[in-house]
Amino acid sequence: MSQTSANMPASGGRATAPLLFRGKQLPPLLIWPYIALLVFVLFPSIISILLFSFWRSDFVSIDHTFTIVNYVDALSDPVYLTILFRTMIFALACTATALTLAFFFVVAVFRTTNSDKLRNIIFLSLAVPFLLGGLVRALGWVGMLGNGGLINIVLLETGIISEPIQWLLYSWFSVWIAVVYNTFQMAMFPILLSYTAIDERLQDASRDLGANGLGTFLRVTVPLTMPGIYVGGVLVFVVSVASIVEPRILGGSDARSVAGSLISDAMLQAFNYPGGSAKAILLIVLIVAAIALWSLFAERKYRVFSR
């Protein structure tokens, strides 16, 4: 693979650039609006949270004296650390589930039909539920999983159960289902892009060289799809860690306690913006660390950045 890279033109890996970008280089001046966009639109909220995290609040007013006491409080608070740990485990479970489902979904669609039209219809139809807002989608699960919901009614009517299954709703299960449902596309589309870029001759060659179906799948298909799995993993993990709506609507008494809710309650219920901000910054640091570990694994094992 490194030989192939060495033979590629220095312009970035493609023999010919797309028409839009072909021709002479654009004036460097034009980068400034985009840098300004980053600085003035994307960064202020993070910078503001960072500043707040070093101040103190007494509910009504903010004391702007620099202090790290909010970080000390957060890191010595067993409740926050428990919830943080729980949130990370939950996000990892959601990420693993969404990636697995998305991967096999893509493979199944490509292995079961050769019609591009049908494939496009299937993949585009996945976007339909997203025409509704996140809150409505979460409420939809209440109607599906509740005691009087569709699943319990069918099971009761068919005599499979005699009492409604309580844990379907207001549990970690319902939150997990809803978060995976909401992040499935984020996992699927990057995997789809990687999967469609695989040269089928490599899989044929693997089989010709004696690998069975499973061997080809594990040693050729999965590694070549890894860039999509990597990107999908990052997207799903970040969204799962930050989920608030699903735990609030579907979490019941147990699964409500995720880091996002804790931070939101600190800021909006107790008006402790500095305390909530410190917890938010610690969460960001943890997310970045998790992504760094994931990147390290993806690079060392599958060379997703240097292929």
Add this chain to the structure above:
Amino acid sequence: MSDKINKGAINRRQFSQRMLLTLGAAGASASGLLPNSVGLAHASSSDVSLLINQPYSEPETLALCQKSTGVNAKAQYISSMTEMFAKLRAGNTGIHLSQSSSNFTTFPHAGGLMKKLDTSRIPNFAKLMPEFRGQEGGTDFGGEPFVLPVVFGVDSIAYRPSLTKRPLTKIADLWDPAFKGKIGMPAGSLESLIVAGVHTGAKDPNNMTDDELEKAKAALIEQKPLVRSYWTDEGEFRANLASGEYAICFCWVTALQLAKDGIDVEWVDSPEEGALGWWDGLFITEKQANTEENAEAIYKVLDWYLSAEFGTIVAEKFGYRSTATITTEALQAKNSPLVKQLSLDDPKKILGPAHFLFSIGRPAEYQKAWDAVLAA
């Protein structure tokens, strides 16, 4: 500007500086760093803007207000007191009158967001029930009136008799293992902890000591396996009562509206331990009412919110009680059953045993206790 660059009128560095300044100003304005007076620019001095819950300011309600007072009152809806506080504190200067509940008034007052009331300009103030006057730390601060209570009520227990199989009479029923998986409790640090404080016998549930807070927290942790969910808004508890997810729920009296849809629902107005009493009031925001004409319009609206017209609307539509006796008189004149149902002829029956919700003294400690309940 690009023409000027091409013609050499400004160089790239100057262009970049101007671009940054323009974007900086736009960003600062969007993030609230620069004062935003656009909202006020179009308001007439006889218009009054309210920051208020929807039930108190639906379009037809405000149309009646305009008909009676000649003042065009416009509402910005809020869903919670914390939202009100955040908006006003962030400099929401287009607001003349804002709602505050009894359990929240100290915060906007301490934040310098309230203007002192001149009750002589509110004719219906004479009809305000005595229980709602002169509450230091509630309606008054430093002996001066700042908030005008307009509606009161109690939060208590609603239940489905067909599911509980017996009549309920006390808050302790929320801890009955017989209702495991069928109990609804409010989300958030304020209400659930106070309910638990009442249950565990705290002297002042609004200002619990460390020991009392610890007992309340332990009671909520003990209750947690029995709880189906912690509801966050009215729609949620009503839907869960209607669907049978909740057999019993600590909530608002609006749960009774389910009866209109044929659902068996009962309300415990006065549980043995006492319900949680509250009132909702209005205050003039500090940054407004600078002109006499504007102030006159504001006081007319304040007075209307104590009128029999408004009191009748909220009683008939939502089962809320007006704090002014003229509503009772108007409903009695109509022989309305609401007079008895809402105990308007004897408000002490409701107010006497209730624990009134006032601003909690230690919100951070309450929040910490609530977080511990959720994490348990």
